[in-house]
Amino acid sequence: xxxxxxxxxxxxxxxxxxxxxxxxxxxxxxxxxxxxxxxxxxxxxxxxxxxxxxxxxxxxxxxxxxxxxxxxxxxxxxxxxxxxxxxxxxxxxxxxxxxxxxxxxxxxxxxxxx
Numbered sequence: 001x002x003x004x005x006x007x008x009x010x011x012x013x014x015x016x017x018x019x020x021x022x023x024x025x026x027x028x029x030x031x032x033x034x035x036x037x038x039x040x041x042x043x044x045x046x047x048x049x050x051x052x053x054x055x056x057x058x059x060x061x062x063x064x065x066x067x068x069x070x071x072x073x074x075x076x077x078x079x080x081x082x083x084x085x086x087x088x089x090x091x092x093x094x095x096x097x098x099x100x101x102x103x104x105x106x107x108x109x110x111x112x113x114x
Contacts (some may be wrong), residue, residue, distance in 0.1 A: 006060070016050040034112065038098055046091045053085045097114065 001009075024044045031037045051061035068083035104114055 001060075010061075020048060021045065039095075042091065042094045042098060044093060046087060050087050051089045052086050 021044060024041060028037045028040055047065050048063070050064040052064040052067050053081060054060050054062045064083040064087050068080045068087070069082040071077070071083065102112075105108075
């Protein structure tokens with residue numbers, strides 16, 4: 001794939017992902033359970049916006065969940081597991097950041113996010 005086509009493909013993907021994120025934000029907006037709302041939002045952000053390198057040489061990125069599904073179907077479970085481990089790591093980091101933010105809000109007596 002040439003660079004202009006690669007950039008156009010990523011631009012289209014990111015535009016669609018942002019549209020999906022807006023939909024998820026609107027759906028979870030009226031949920032009274034803030035912890036559930038945050039976990040759903042973190043999960044969607046992690047799945048949609050985590051890239052993984054697909055090239056042996058160079059830096060060609062693709063969404064990690066698509067790489068995991070494709071490699072699993074093709075019969076390359078090692079690369080699929082690498083993509084899934086990356087997704088899990090990003091999810092864990094985002095979850096820790098959210099928990100830290102919540103803890104700091106409680107300690108500093110700031111009003112909680114809705």
